[in-house]
Amino acid sequence: MKGSAIKTLKTDVLDPQGKAVSSNMKNVGLPQISNVRIGKHIELEVIASDEKKASNIVRDACKKILANEIMESFEFDIKKS
Numbered sequence: 001m002k003g004s005a006i007k008t009l010k011t012d013v014l015d016p017q018g019k020a021v022s023s024n025m026k027n028v029g030l031p032q033i034s035n036v037r038i039g040k041h042i043e044l045e046v047i048a049s050d051e052k053k054a055s056n057i058v059r060d061a062c063k064k065i066l067a068n069e070i071m072e073s074f075e076f077d078i079k080k081s
Contacts, residue, residue, distance in 0.1 A: 001046045003058040005076035007067040008039035042066055046078070054078045 009015045015037050022036040044061065048054035058076050067074040 001048055001051065001054045002079045002081050003044035003046045003054060003061075003076055004079070005042045005044070005058060005062055005066060005074055006039055007042070007062070007072045007074040008037055009071055010073050011037075013071050045081070051078050051080070 009018075017038040018036040021038065022034055025031060025033040025036070044058060046054045046057055048057055055076075055078050058078065062074045062076060063069065
């Protein structure tokens with residue numbers, strides 16, 4: 001199965017990369033865009049007998065190593081390969 005996780009900084013945490021991108025939107029002709037937040041997309045190959053077990057494995061991976069839950073939030077999904 002394939003897992004896909006997205007992690008982003010929590011809304012109350014300063015995102016300097018997102019702030020830099022936001023401030024440059026007007027310079028590239030996109031003044032309609034503001035408050036950009038930058039995150040990471042992570043893909044995983046998961047060996048599990050069913051989707052529930054795969055979900056538990058990916059959730060554990062996010063909690064234990066992929067995301068710092070003090071500063072980041074995450075969401076994920078599972079798809080059969």
